[in-house]
Amino acid sequence: MIKLLLFADGHVGCEVARWLIAHYRSDIALVVTTTDNDIAASARNAQLRTVAFESSEQVLRFAKSEGLSFDLGLLAWWPKLIRQPLLSLARRGFINTHPSLLPYGRGKHYNFWSIVDRVPFGVSLHMVDEGVDSGDIVAQLEIPYGWEDTGGSLYRKAIDAMLTLVQEAYPRLRNLDFETRHQDLAAGTFHRGSELEPASSIPLDQTCEVRDLLNRLRARTFPGYPACTFTDGDDVYEVRVDIKRKPR
Structure with a gap:
C-alpha cells in the first residue's frame, strides 16, 4: 500500500484532500497544510496525521518523530517551493499540480500569460525538481479557449480541470507505475510575478496590434481583481473588456 504525503492548500487542495480521504484514505500518511484550516480539520476528522507548515525542517522533524516514511508526495495547489532535503522525503519524489499546459505558462499568472502569449492552455501534473515548474510531465489535460474567455474564465476552468486530472491520474500514481516525459523548456514560456503589472499598463500613445x-x-479581466490601466493626465483608469460572439 502506498504511503502518500499530501501538501494541500486553497480550493483545489481542499477538494483534492476531500476526494482522497473519501476514496483512498488508507493511502494518506500525512497531510500538510498552510494553517490550521478546513483541510486540516477534514484530515483530523478522518483520523489522519496533519501538521501546519512552518518550515521544511519542521516537517522533516515531525516525520522523523512520528516514524513516518513516504512513497510519493503530492502538492495540491501548494503555494510554496519545495526544496532539498524535503524533496527527498518521498521515495518517488513529489508531484505538483500546475494550472497551465507545461511547458507553456511556467511561473506566475498562467491565466494572463496564456492569453497574451497566444499559447495552449490546460492543467498539468509534473515531477518537482530544483527548478520552477520544470520537472518531467506526469499527466495533462488541455483546455480549449477562445475570444470570449478572460483571465477569470481560464482560472475557473483550471480549477475544475485540475480536480478531474488528479482523479483520472491517481489510480496510476498510487501504484507507482506512472511514466513521465521530459519538458522542452526552450519551446515553452515562463513569467515572473513582477511582470504582470508592467504588462497590464497601456500607454495611450503606444502603437500595437489590435489583437494584442x-x-x-x-x-486581465477577472471580476474582483485589478484590470489593465491607462493614465491620462493625473488620472488613472481601469479598463476591462466583454467579448461575446454574435448570433449567426
Whole structure:
C-alpha cells in the first residue's frame, strides 16, 4: 500500500484532500497544510496525521518523530517551493499540480500569460525538481479557449480541470507505475510575478496590434481583481473588456 504525503492548500487542495480521504484514505500518511484550516480539520476528522507548515525542517522533524516514511508526495495547489532535503522525503519524489499546459505558462499568472502569449492552455501534473515548474510531465489535460474567455474564465476552468486530472491520474500514481516525459523548456514560456503589472499598463500613445491589445484587456479581466490601466493626465483608469460572439 502506498504511503502518500499530501501538501494541500486553497480550493483545489481542499477538494483534492476531500476526494482522497473519501476514496483512498488508507493511502494518506500525512497531510500538510498552510494553517490550521478546513483541510486540516477534514484530515483530523478522518483520523489522519496533519501538521501546519512552518518550515521544511519542521516537517522533516515531525516525520522523523512520528516514524513516518513516504512513497510519493503530492502538492495540491501548494503555494510554496519545495526544496532539498524535503524533496527527498518521498521515495518517488513529489508531484505538483500546475494550472497551465507545461511547458507553456511556467511561473506566475498562467491565466494572463496564456492569453497574451497566444499559447495552449490546460492543467498539468509534473515531477518537482530544483527548478520552477520544470520537472518531467506526469499527466495533462488541455483546455480549449477562445475570444470570449478572460483571465477569470481560464482560472475557473483550471480549477475544475485540475480536480478531474488528479482523479483520472491517481489510480496510476498510487501504484507507482506512472511514466513521465521530459519538458522542452526552450519551446515553452515562463513569467515572473513582477511582470504582470508592467504588462497590464497601456500607454495611450503606444502603437500595437489590435489583437494584442484585446488579448491584454481580456487576459486581465477577472471580476474582483485589478484590470489593465491607462493614465491620462493625473488620472488613472481601469479598463476591462466583454467579448461575446454574435448570433449567426
